[in-house]
Amino acid sequence: MELLSSYCLTEPGAGSDAASLSTQARRDGGDYVLSGSKAFISGAGAADVYLVMARTGEPGSGAGGVTCFLVEKGAEGLSFGAPEHKLGWNSQPTAIVNLDGVRVPAAQRVGEEGEGFKIAMRGLDGGRINIAACSLGGAQFCLEAAQEYVASRTQFGKPLGALQATQFKLADMATDLRASRLMVHSAADALDHGLPSATAAAAMAKRFATDACFSVVDRALQLHGGYGYLRDYPIERYLRDLRVHSILEGTNEIMRVIAAREMQRGNIA
Numbered sequence: 001m002e003l004l005s006s007y008c009l010t011e012p013g014a015g016s017d018a019a020s021l022s023t024q025a026r027r028d029g030g031d032y033v034l035s036g037s038k039a040f041i042s043g044a045g046a047a048d049v050y051l052v053m054a055r056t057g058e059p060g061s062g063a064g065g066v067t068c069f070l071v072e073k074g075a076e077g078l079s080f081g082a083p084e085h086k087l088g089w090n091s092q093p094t095a096i097v098n099l100d101g102v103r104v105p106a107a108q109r110v111g112e113e114g115e116g117f118k119i120a121m122r123g124l125d126g127g128r129i130n131i132a133a134c135s136l137g138g139a140q141f142c143l144e145a146a147q148e149y150v151a152s153r154t155q156f157g158k159p160l161g162a163l164q165a166t167q168f169k170l171a172d173m174a175t176d177l178r179a180s181r182l183m184v185h186s187a188a189d190a191l192d193h194g195l196p197s198a199t200a201a202a203a204m205a206k207r208f209a210t211d212a213c214f215s216v217v218d219r220a221l222q223l224h225g226g227y228g229y230l231r232d233y234p235i236e237r238y239l240r241d242l243r244v245h246s247i248l249e250g251t252n253e254i255m256r257v258i259a260a261r262e263m264q265r266g267n268i269a
Helices: 116-152 164-192 198-223 225-227 233-247 251-262
Strands: 006-007 026-027 031-042 050-054 065-074 078-080 094-107
Touching: 006 031, 006 116, 026 050, 031 050, 031 065, 031 116, 050 094, 050 233, 065 116, 116 164, 116 198, 116 233, 164 198, 198 225, 198 233, 198 251, 225 233
Parallel strands: 006 050
Antiparallel strands: 026 031, 031 094, 050 065, 078 094
């Protein structure tokens, strides 16, 4: 835990269809030479190590032609684009990672040639649970903030929290958050135990929790009224930060594709 690392899979032309990535890794004696670009890389320029998925097979070889490499910061030919200007997630940099003839020793290949896509997908199972867990934390904070606000804000002669409409909204928010938490914990348990259902559980938990928790935050902002829209209050930042969770680690549309595929394989417990 002494070094920060970045996961480099997505490319400008290969997002949801990650198996179509075009970054090349050419064998040259005891090294590989990597050329290409990775997009939307969290920690780009700040991380110490870059886990790069590159194609060692022929163009069009699909998932089976992808290999995984560790590239150290400072390697000749490794450079970074300007930090992206984002709606949220401004506490960490996001940028393009450029590889221009970067020479990587064969000892820094992870696994065998052609195993990179499988390694990448296994990493995404845990990553999806991680993003869902981030949504849980954000939604929990906003629910508690909304509870405090409606207990102190008086309108029409009584606290907003005394109105049944407000109580129903808070109850629904708490229910959605609890359901999300149970799904995320169940997926984490499946992954810890190496169950065949882990991939489907992670995808379904990520899809459900990120959507439901964003809705919780949105309703918390609504309960704050105009104050929720102001930067003097923290809710608007959580709204911006949680919005990207339905895109990160695979869009929620792709989560549905994965869940349907795993159903056909009989891997949903």
